[in-house]
Amino acid sequence: MYKATIGLEIHFESKTNSKMFCSCPNEENNSLDEAPNINTCPVCMGHPGTLPVINREAIDKIIKTGLALNCKIAEHTKFDRKNYFYPDLPKGYQISQFDMPICYGGFLDIAMEDGSSKRIRITRIHMEEDTAKSYHNNNGTTLIDFNRSSVPLMELVTEPDIHTGEEARRFAQELQLILKYLDVSNADMEKGQMRCEVNISINTEDDEELGTKVEIKNLNSFKTVEKSIEYETKRQSEALRNGEKIIQETRGWDDNKEATFSQRNKEDAHEYRYFPEPDLPPLTITQERIEKIKCSLPELPNQKRDRFRKEYNLDQKTIEFFVREKEVGVFFEKAVSELLAWYKEAKKTDDIDPGKYFDMIKLCANYIVTDLQSILKNDPELKGIEEVFSFLNSKITPENFGEFIYLIADEKITSKIAKIVLLKMYEQNKDPSQIISDEGLMPITDDSELEKIISQVLTNNPKPVTDYKAGKQNSFAFLIGQTMAASKGKANPQKAAEILKKLLEA
Ligand SMILES: [Zn+2]
Known part of the structure; x- marks a missing residue:
């Protein structure tokens, strides 16, 4: 039985105001549709005689990332030159970190499908600069845009703790979520702000040494990370079974064929001739600086999951929805606090029975996940859940939504009327009480009025009445x-059921 051993190398651009070693704007913050080569200067164009200066904000952000991923932070660190020649690298070398990364020895716990948790160790996260971007044209020419040249880039390397495509995908997804929570990177894989590389080797359970390492590059989505690993695991296991040797090489992913293909083998591998960057001083990171950043850490996804479980008692799937769609989670929490305020005000008490408390919260969550989402999905002008909810805030406020849930919870409106009210709230941007009174949607509280309606129903439906009296229970529901x-x-x-029974049995 063959087993895959996988390590990941993940690059992500830092969301700083300026580039890593000069004061040019960082395009990660701006729209990517910007004209090419406008955010450039002699430093990031690699002109001779220019000197780099370390971006303090980028260092703060990598420390923040490292702390969130349980890493140790180096007190003394330095930058190194990684030498290679490529048109998108104007200096002929990249400023990176070789043997003294800023963050090291961390880990991330990922949740698996069955609810179990798996710890993936993080070897290191280091700071470097991004290269420029090449555009290969169909006519054989290549254009280079230097807007991206020297944008701060973090590289994270894991220990080979991963064994399946699913684990790799979940790690990358959870990392992306954390980067977004930290606001250190937009980490959009499609835009190339986050890029994954996979190192995979196959051996048998009782092999002491790992198999030959194959690298998979240019994976631009979580799905391709997972699929490429599944493909390679199968390809290499079959080769080994047939007595073939695995070649150490770099492979790419072909989305159309859903297969990896050989890009270059070990003989073409680069020799980077790393040496300490002579133009930058060694970097000292003080304990005070680390402590200050530690205090600025926001609530992280795993902490939020725990809190939502304890505080709101929601099911796993709903929690995951609110954690992943952060803005929706914020909307939910605001709505809950409004809802509780309405309830306390109406009942003139600060004590809510725990059963009632969790019922109301569940109701609030359900109306967001189902009814509200379906209204939003049917609005052709809205795309993507995040855009939807920032828009929603301007249409249905959490205050109005909290009141709306209170009205249902306290049986002021029926669930049928609730659907109408919610849609009108969305369309008219009004609070629910206003809509109920404007549209005459007040519930019938007067028993005699209800009796009148039911008597009419009985007159109009003589057959079901006779059927019911003959013992057919279905007729009652009708x-x-x-x-x-x-x-x-x-x-x-x-x-209505009470009165109907009374009238039928009279
Ligand atoms: Zn510049």
């Missing part, structure tokens, strides 16, 4: 349905 329809959903179903 008559309730008719009553709800006749009241346009404004009758309280329990009250």
Whole structure:
């Protein structure tokens, strides 16, 4: 039985105001549609005689990232030159870190499908600069845009603790989520702000040494990370089974064929001739600086999952939704606090029975996840959940939504009326009480009015009435349905059932 051993190398651009070693704007912060080669200067164009200066904000952000990923932070560190020649690298070398990374020895716990958790150790995260961007044209020419040249870039390397494509995908997804929570990178894989490389080797369970290492590059989505690993695991296992030797090489991913292909083998591997960057002083990171950054860390996804479980008692799937869609989670929490305020105000008490408390919270979560989402999905002008919820805030405020849930929880409106009210709230940007009174959607609280409606229903449906009296229980449900329809959903179903029973048995 063959087993895959996988390590990841993940690059992500830092969201700083300026580039790593000069004061040019960092395009990671701006739209990518900007004209090429406008954010450049002699430093990031690699002109001779220019000197780099370390970007303090970029160092703060990598420390923040390292702390969130349980890394140790180096007190003394330095930059090194990684020498290689490529048109997108104007200096002929990249300023990177070789043997003294800023962050080292961390880990990230990822949640698996079955609810178990798996720890992936992080070897290091170091700071470097991005290269320029090449555009290869169909006519054989290549254009280079230097806007990206020298944008601060972090590189994270894991220990070979990963064994399946799914684990690798979950690690990369959780990392992306953390980077977003920290606001250190937009980490959009499609835009190349986050890039994954996979190192994979195959051996048998009882092999003491790891198999030959194959590198997979240019993976531009989480799905391709997972699929390329599954493909390579299968390809290499089959080769070994057939007695073939695995070649140490770099492979790319072909999205159309859903297969990896050989790009270059070990003989073409670069010799980078690393040496300490002579133009930059060694960097000392003080304990005070680290402590200050530690204090600025926000609540992280795993902490939020724990808190949502304890505080709101929600199911796993709903929690995951609110953690992943951070803005929606914020909306939910604000709405809950409004809802509780409405309830306390109405009941003139600060004590809410725990059963009622969790029921109301669950109701609030459900209305966001189902009803609200379906309204948003049907709006053709909105794309993507995050855009949707920032837009939503301007249409339905958490205050109005909290009140809306209170009205349902306290049986002021039926669930049928609730659907109408919610849609009108969205369309008209008004609070629910206003809509209920404007549209005449007040529930029927007057028993005699309800009796009148039910008597009419009975007159109109003689057959179901006879059937019910002959013992057919189904007819009762039918008559309730008719009553709800006749009241346009404004009758309280329990009250209606009471009165209907009374009238039928009279
Ligand atoms: Zn510059």
